[in-house]
Each structure stands twice: as structure tokens, then as C-alpha cells.
Amino acid sequence: MELERPSMSFRAPPRDGDLPVWTELTHQQCSNCPLSAATHPRCPVAVNLVNVVEAFADVFSYEESDVEVVTDARKYSARVRNTHAVGSLIGIYMVTSGCPIMDKMRPMILTHLPFATTEESIYRSISMYLMAQYFRYKKGGVPDWDLKDFTEFFDEVTLVNRSFVRRLTTFVERDASLNAVVLLNCFASATRRMVTHESFQELEQMFGAYFQEPTA
Numbered sequence: 001m002e003l004e005r006p007s008m009s010f011r012a013p014p015r016d017g018d019l020p021v022w023t024e025l026t027h028q029q030c031s032n033c034p035l036s037a038a039t040h041p042r043c044p045v046a047v048n049l050v051n052v053v054e055a056f057a058d059v060f061s062y063e064e065s066d067v068e069v070v071t072d073a074r075k076y077s078a079r080v081r082n083t084h085a086v087g088s089l090i091g092i093y094m095v096t097s098g099c100p101i102m103d104k105m106r107p108m109i110l111t112h113l114p115f116a117t118t119e120e121s122i123y124r125s126i127s128m129y130l131m132a133q134y135f136r137y138k139k140g141g142v143p144d145w146d147l148k149d150f151t152e153f154f155d156e157v158t159l160v161n162r163s164f165v166r167r168l169t170t171f172v173e174r175d176a177s178l179n180a181v182v183l184l185n186c187f188a189s190a191t192r193r194m195v196t197h198e199s200f201q202e203l204e205q206m207f208g209a210y211f212q213e214p215t216a
Contacts, residue, residue, distance in 0.1 A: 003096060008109045010096040012048050022171045023047050030163035032156055034100050044098035046167060052093060053168060056086050069114045076114045088114045094164070101156050107132065123203065129153070 002011040021027060023046040025037045035043075061083040069076040069088075092112060095105040107128045113120055129150055133143035144150065 003109065008096055008106050009098065010048055010093060019047060019050060020171060022167055023050060028163055028167040028170070030101070030160050032101060032159045033163075043167070045094050045102065045164070048097040049090065049093050052086075052089060053171065056082070057171070059086070061086075067114075078115050080115055084115055088116075094160075099160065101160050104132075104153065105157065126150070 003009065004011055019042060023042045025033070025035060025040050025043050027043075029043070033043075059082050061081060063082050064079055065082055065085055066079050067077065067085045092109060095102045096109060105125075105128075108124055111124055113124070116124070126147070129147070130145075133145060137143040
């Protein structure tokens with residue numbers, strides 16, 4: 001797949017044939033979707049995911065595959081369950097396709113980590129959010145340094161993920177793609193839960209050098 005620089009938006013290849021019904025915006029449309037069918041007759045994420053979903057429509061999530069991911073900077077390889085492999089791929093499409101909700105996750109693409117653990121994803125998402133607050137501050141906005149709006153942000157992401165599962169259920173016969181989106185939703189829920197309960201003790205210990213008073 002190709003992404004535009006510097007926006008990191010998905011560069012969709014031409015597609016032959018008609019788009020399936022499940023790509024229509026009003027088909028299991030997300031309850032928090034700000035788009036209108038009058039201006040956006042198709043869900044932008046669904047349109048870009050058609051080829052991926054069709055490719056994995058008959059793949060079971062519990063089976064394993066040898067996966068290799070090649071980027072401009074490095075190469076990743078691992079033997080993982082299909083859920084993790086497809087989830088890593090679908091995650092990129094969902095945040096680069098022009099969805100107004102998922103677009104806020106797009107900066108994470110710059111440091112995308114295939115097959116990331118929950119801890120790695122949480123660390124990257126919080127870091128991304130705080131950098132966004134810095135840029136907001138520099139532009140004269142009010143930054144959310146206390147992460148007060150962070151949980152609301154992930155609530156919105158969770159709604160999109162759940163709705164997309166319902167959208168895919170109308171087409172996918174097997175479960176690799178479905179469980180891949182469910183896995184993404186589990187990550188979103190885990191991140192929200194961690195922030196809600198301020199469970200940063202383990203992470204905080206790594207930042208001890210920042211708490212020391214400078215010596216004269």
C-alpha cells in the first residue's frame with residue numbers, strides 16, 4: 001500500500017467493478033459518523049478496505065501465517081495468528097482513509113509497529129495524543145495535558161470499531177477480518193481503561209531521570 005506524504009493519507013489504487021453494498025455509508029453506519037450520504041455516499045474506510053476484506057474473506061483467525069512487512073526503513077517478519085496479521089493491516093487502512101473520527105489516529109502511522117503488543121500500542125497512542133496537545137498549544141489552542149478528553153476520544157474510536165464489525169458481518173463468511181477489528185477494539189478499550197484508572201506506575205518508573213533535581 002502507498003501513503004501520501006506528508007499527510008499519510010491512503011493512495012487508493014483503481015478498482016475494477018462495482019463496489020459492494022456494505023460500502024454504502026448508510027449500511028450499518030456508525031452512530032457517531034459526522035458524514036452525510038448526500039456528500040459521501042460510500043464509507044471512505046469501507047471503500048479502501050474492499051480488496052483487503054475480499055482477500056481474507058475465507059481465512060480463519062486462529063490459523064497462523066508467516067508474515068513479512070517491508071517498509072522504506074526496515075523489514076519485519078513474524079509467525080502470528082491471522083487475526084494479528086490482518087489487524088495490523090486493517091488498522092492502517094482505518095486511520096488513513098479519510099474517516100473524520102479515525103483520522104485523529106493517523107499520526108501513529110509514522111511509527112507504525114506491526115504485531116505490536118498492547119503495552120507498545122498504549123505507549124505510542126498516549127505519546128501521539130500528548131504531541132497533538134503540544135501542537136494545539138503552539139497554535140494558540142487549549143491543550144489537554146491531563147488527558148481529560150483522551151477517554152472520550154477512544155470512546156469514539158470504539159464506536160467506529162464496533163460498527164465496522166457489524167458492517168463486515170454482512171459479508172465476511174469466516175472470521176479473520178472480523179476478529180482483526182475486534183482486536184483493534186480491545187486495544188482501544190485497554191488504552192481507555194489504563195488512562196481512566198491512571199495505571200501508569202510501571203511506565204512512570206522508566207522516566208525517573210526526569211524527576212531528579214538538577215545538580216549545581
